Amino acid sequence: MNTYMKNESNVAMKLHYDISKDDFSRAGEASSKIKNMLRQLAIEANILRRIAIATYEAEINLVIHSLGGTIDVYIKPDCIEIYVEDVGPGIENIELAMTKGFSTATAVAREMGFGAGMGLPNMEKVSDEFIIESTIGVGTQIKMVVTY
Amino acid sequence: MHLKYIKEIIKADVLAYEPGLELEINTAFGSDLMSDVLAYVEDDTLLITGLTNQQVIRTAEMLDLKAILFVRGKKPCNEMISLAEDKKILLMSTKESLFTVSGILYNNGLRGISI
Numbered sequence: 001m002n003t004y005m006k007n008e009s010n011v012a013m014k015l016h017y018d019i020s021k022d023d024f025s026r027a028g029e030a031s032s033k034i035k036n037m038l039r040q041l042a043i044e045a046n047i048l049r050r051i052a053i054a055t056y057e058a059e060i061n062l063v064i065h066s067l068g069g070t071i072d073v074y075i076k077p078d079c080i081e082i083y084v085e086d087v088g089p090g091i092e093n094i095e096l097a098m099t100k101g102f103s104t105a106t107a108v109a110r111e112m113g114f115g116a117g118m119g120l121p122n123m124e125k126v127s128d129e130f131i132i133e134s135t136i137g138v139g140t141q142i143k144m145v146v147t148y
Numbered sequence: 149m150h151l152k153y154i155k156e157i158i159k160a161d162v163l164a165y166e167p168g169l170e171l172e173i174n175t176a177f178g179s180d181l182m183s184d185v186l187a188y189v190e191d192d193t194l195l196i197t198g199l200t201n202q203q204v205i206r207t208a209e210m211l212d213l214k215a216i217l218f219v220r221g222k223k224p225c226n227e228m229i230s231l232a233e234d235k236k237i238l239l240m241s242t243k244e245s246l247f248t249v250s251g252i253l254y255n256n257g258l259r260g261i262s263i
Contacts, residue, residue, distance in 0.1 A: 025227075028206030035210065045191075045212070052210035053186050060203075112203045113182035122187050 004133045004141045006083055007074070013041075015073040019062040021088075024112055027063045031056040034073055041075065047148055050126035051080055054144045057119045058084040064109040065089070066139070079128075084142040091134040098124065098132075149173060149258050151215050151238060154194065157256055158249055160217060160240040164229045168238025171214050175261045176253060178219075178246050182207040188263055189213070196246060200224045205231045214238060219246045 015037060017030035035052045043051075055071060062069040062084070069086030091097045098120050105115025124130040129145035152169040155162065162169065177189050178196040182203055185195060191212040197204060200222045208216055215238040218224065223241055224232070232239045242249055254260075 025202060028203060028209070032206065032209060049191070049211065056206065056210045057183070057186060112201055113180060113185075113197075113199045113207070114203070116181045116183040118181070118183035118187050122183060125187070 002129070002131050004131050004143050006072070006143075007081060010076050011074045012077060013075040015075070017071045019059055019066075019069050019071060019086075021063060021066055021068050023063055024108070027060055027112075028056060030071055031059050034071075038075070038080070043080070044148065047080070047146055050146050051082065053126045054082055054123050054146065057123045058082070058142065058144075060109075060112075060114050061119050062086050064105050064114060069139070079145050079147040082142075082144040082146075084144075085139065086141075087139045090136040090138055091132075091140055092136060094132055094134060149253075149256070151194070153256075154217075154253065154258075155240060158217075158242050158244065158252055160242045162238070162240055163218075163224060164232040164239035165236055166238070168215055168236065171238070173215060173258075176250070176258050177261050178250050186210065188261060190261065193261055194258075196249060198222050198246060200228065202228055202231065204228070205235065205237060208232075208237050209235045215240065217242065217249065219244060219249055 034055050066086035066088035072083040074081040100121045101117040103115045103117035109115040127144040128147045131143040134140040150172050173194040174192040176194040180199040185207050195216045198220045218241040221243045
């Protein structure tokens with residue numbers, strides 16, 4: 001299995017966003033900025049949509065579950081790489097967390113329309129490559145690649 | 149189906165981005181779960197929901213949806229309305245329930261997305 005590592009080769013442009021925990025009112029702002037930036041670069045609509053879903057679900061996850069984290073987007077000639085890192089409780093059982101319908105989200109998250117246990121499966125679904133690593137009590141790291 | 153026609157048959161109020169009435173949608177999807185919306189919905193779909201918070205607009209933005217219909221008389225807050233205007237997303241509201249509105253639209257020929 002591939003391990004999580006940032007691939008610094010052939011990066012044309014990098015985007016970086018800090019995401020705060022529990023900031024539900026601003027959740028989605030980073031994903032919106034990423035989408036707008038990629039649209040300006042004339043990235044095709046279907047690719048744009050997959051990246052938007054991946055970053056938005058990741059952003060929501062950071063707000064709901066982490067103590068704060070970052071989203072880095074590497075724009076490359078043949079693909080977009082998304083790196084999500086957080087400081088937080090970590091995921092005890094990744095296989096379970098990847099199961100549709102499984103969620104540990106709070107009531108607040110559910111009121112926002114999330115916590116349905118679809119976030120990680122959605123992120124995997126829209127990615128051509130998906131790597132998740134987590135350490136209990138430390139945090140979680142996710143790499144997603146969308147190829148043009 | 150023309151969004152102006154949808155507005156008329158369900159007697160909806162327009163809350164944001166009225167120019168959106170001139171656009172058309174091909175299918176509809178009713179849900180209060182935004183993750184399910186993100187999982188299944190393609191563009192050119194009308195989102196029908198009873199959930200009113202900023203994340204509904206953000207979800208629509210991510211998927212390039214043109215219109216959202218709020219049911220059960222739910223009204224979005226001012227921040228949501230201004231975000232929708234900004235993102236050119238038509239917001240409408242009806243007093244009817246999700247089930248009733250879906251039935252009316254289905255009877256008039258609108259269909260759901262394929263899952």
